[in-house]
Amino acid sequence: MNPKLWIAGALVAGFGMLSFTQETPKATxxxxxxxxxxxxxxxxxxxxxVRALLDGHHHAAxxxxxxxxxxxxxxxxxxxxxxxxxxxxxxxxxxxEGGHHHNADGESKGLYEAGYVVVTKKAKEQLxxxxxxxxxxxxxxxxxxxxxxxxxxxxxxxxxx
Amino acid sequence: xxxxxVVALVLASCGDEPAPVRAPIEPVAASGALRFVDVAASAGxxxxxxxxxxxxxxxxxxxxxxxxxxxxxxxxxxDLYLVNGWRLAGDxxxxxxxNVFYSNRGDGTFEDATERSGxxxxxxxxxxxxxxxxxxxxxxVFVTHFGPDVLYLGRGDGTFERASVSPGLDGWSAGxxxxxxxxxxxxDLFVSGYIEATLEEVLAAEPTLDWKDLKVMFGPFGMxxxxxxxxxxxxxxxxxxxxxxxxxxxxxxxxxxxxxxxDFDDDLDLDVYVANDSNPNYFYRNDGTxxxxxxxxxxxxxxxxxGRAQAGMGVAAGDVDGDxxxxxxxxxxxxxFSTLYLNHGECLFRDATSPWGVRGPTYEFLSWGAVFxxxxxxxxxxxxxxxxxxxxxxxxxxxxxLGYAQTNLVLLNExxxxxxxxxxxxxxxxxxxxxxGVAAGDxxxxxxxxxxxxNVDSAPTVLRNESTRRGAWLVVDAPGAIRVEVxxxxxxxxxxxxxxxxxxxxxxxxxxxxxGGAARADEVVAVWPDGTRVEHKxxxxxxxxxxxx
Numbered sequence: 253m254n255p256k257l258w259i260a261g262a263l264v265a266g267f268g269m270l271s272f273t274q275e276t277p278k279a280t281x282x283x284x285x286x287x288x289x290x291x292x293x294x295x296x297x298x299x300x301x302v303r304a305l306l307d308g309h310h311h312a313a314x315x316x317x318x319x320x321x322x323x324x325x326x327x328x329x330x331x332x333x334x335x336x337x338x339x340x341x342x343x344x345x346x347x348x349e350g351g352h353h354h355n356a357d358g359e360s361k362g363l364y365e366a367g368y369v370v371v372t373k374k375a376k377e378q379l380x381x382x383x384x385x386x387x388x389x390x391x392x393x394x395x396x397x398x399x400x401x402x403x404x405x406x407x408x409x410x411x412x413x
Numbered sequence: 414x415x416x417x418x419v420v421a422l423v424l425a426s427c428g429d430e431p432a433p434v435r436a437p438i439e440p441v442a443a444s445g446a447l448r449f450v451d452v453a454a455s456a457g458x459x460x461x462x463x464x465x466x467x468x469x470x471x472x473x474x475x476x477x478x479x480x481x482x483x484x485x486x487x488x489x490x491x492d493l494y495l496v497n498g499w500r501l502a503g504d505x506x507x508x509x510x511x512n513v514f515y516s517n518r519g520d521g522t523f524e525d526a527t528e529r530s531g532x533x534x535x536x537x538x539x540x541x542x543x544x545x546x547x548x549x550x551x552x553x554v555f556v557t558h559f560g561p562d563v564l565y566l567g568r569g570d571g572t573f574e575r576a577s578v579s580p581g582l583d584g585w586s587a588g589x590x591x592x593x594x595x596x597x598x599x600x601d602l603f604v605s606g607y608i609e610a611t612l613e614e615v616l617a618a619e620p621t622l623d624w625k626d627l628k629v630m631f632g633p634f635g636m637x638x639x640x641x642x643x644x645x646x647x648x649x650x651x652x653x654x655x656x657x658x659x660x661x662x663x664x665x666x667x668x669x670x671x672x673x674x675x676d677f678d679d680d681l682d683l684d685v686y687v688a689n690d691s692n693p694n695y696f697y698r699n700d701g702t703x704x705x706x707x708x709x710x711x712x713x714x715x716x717x718x719x720g721r722a723q724a725g726m727g728v729a730a731g732d733v734d735g736d737x738x739x740x741x742x743x744x745x746x747x748x749x750f751s752t753l754y755l756n757h758g759e760c761l762f763r764d765a766t767s768p769w770g771v772r773g774p775t776y777e778f779l780s781w782g783a784v785f786x787x788x789x790x791x792x793x794x795x796x797x798x799x800x801x802x803x804x805x806x807x808x809x810x811x812x813x814x815l816g817y818a819q820t821n822l823v824l825l826n827e828x829x830x831x832x833x834x835x836x837x838x839x840x841x842x843x844x845x846x847x848x849x850g851v852a853a854g855d856x857x858x859x860x861x862x863x864x865x866x867x868n869v870d871s872a873p874t875v876l877r878n879e880s881t882r883r884g885a886w887l888v889v890d891a892p893g894a895i896r897v898e899v900x901x902x903x904x905x906x907x908x909x910x911x912x913x914x915x916x917x918x919x920x921x922x923x924x925x926x927x928x929g930g931a932a933r934a935d936e937v938v939a940v941w942p943d944g945t946r947v948e949h950k951x952x953x954x955x956x957x958x959x960x961x962x
Contacts, residue, residue: 327710338667342666349634
């Protein structure tokens, strides 16, 4: 077969297929659109859920700090830094094993640890340092400084984008 | 005879606090000249420990095996027990290799006494732990497996009988620690689980993971974690699963490897540390009643200083900075460092990897077993780390890669940091292998600490210590003691008992001290979990001092 004729045939067939794909029934496209809304909403819900979790640790940490229990305050601060305890870590591991990376782009840029939703690597380091400072604090002034350090790193994360 | 010297002082309170540490034992001179020679062949330790196929298509084949140094026949020297895996070819099991028991002749040479001992287990062995679980005075042996774990009950004469019922997991378990978790006088058991897998999956495995433009074994990400478990002893060597009530549920199903129990907060109960591969490490703090709280994140010992979980493999504990508290070292994957956590008291740790000089020397290696020991007897705990890659394909990557078989590391403690002296530490440190477990003890009875290292698909390395001695030695044999303190003038050294440890490889449980510049020990104090203190004054060096309650 003449090669030019073969290429022309292929192009016609390709346009035919393109034409076919453009004729996806509106209802089908709408359904996929709704599914996309749901997927994106689930992702937003995941972020909201993790923020609610962090808010809980933040409140608990503040409460313990205000009552002078720096050991428990420090523990809650470290759980905030880690986006939850080991039970939550186990769920995060499952999601990763299933291929779900909430911040895939942020992970590829080195901003987030794998599977983390809200807490950035930089924030985690600051939050853990504040937690360590709180547990090592010997005076009210040191405890207060540790809390200020923690709150400064936590507040933007709780506020969200 | 030594028991006649024993003075027992039972404290009314269990909440004994250690006396403030004034200063660590002063070295007699600047530390130097560590030297080790591999004497495996001449010592008669020649058995190969297998782990799957040479090409390692499944993660199970990367784990290698552990070993134990203990006095099985109560003749005063250390015997050697090597755990063995299976040999595979293609999708077939070629050999269910047996574990090997070597009896020490008393001079650091060994004879294969596997058949006589009854310890020739032919399951796919992973790790081992040693302890007297039935209280008959003889050491028993617990072997972790890919498959059901097995307990062997010792008769005290170097022979063992397989227990009719064994505690443990029926999966892929790795590290284990036999320790008295609830302070009722018997040994309980913690076992770490790594991943869930079946033999069928192992045999059918293909390398599918992309790594440095090569295909290597898949995992552990994407694999289901095997649970960790805690078993309570009823006092007669019968165990029941008490994981949940003890507060030790592996909620993350993390990939557990190295395990140890040690009293990190000096409250006379034993806490448990688990090195988790690719996940935060667990730190279980004991409340004194056998109830534990996982405080890893809070303690500062779950992550490295920037907040990143590492690929925990092995773990060592011991006082490296001379403050009387047990510090921690966790070994990790290649292109990452082993992490040194200094204990600041009350279970609070700080990552001191960089200031202590551990980061650089350990960064390129893939590290496994580790021990803190005073190799030159200068009064400071040095550090030995066993290395070896998990991917045989590592030999195919760039020339600067360390490859699959790697040399091991020895770091000399100079008081405020470690110095890597591996290159100048004799031919024993030039041996290249894919090493896993390491255990320490005085094999030849000359007073210094030797080492045995398990290697994948080859014979072990037996490192005889020929280091320049910077002091005299003293060994305190105090079974069940939680710590031993030695005072020389105003200086004091503390050794904590460590159960489990390294990578699935228990070392000699006796407390070994280098006395540095001191001619004698003014006071030796052993402390038991019930608060019993046994003291001995004016102790001459170069001897084994037996202390009991």
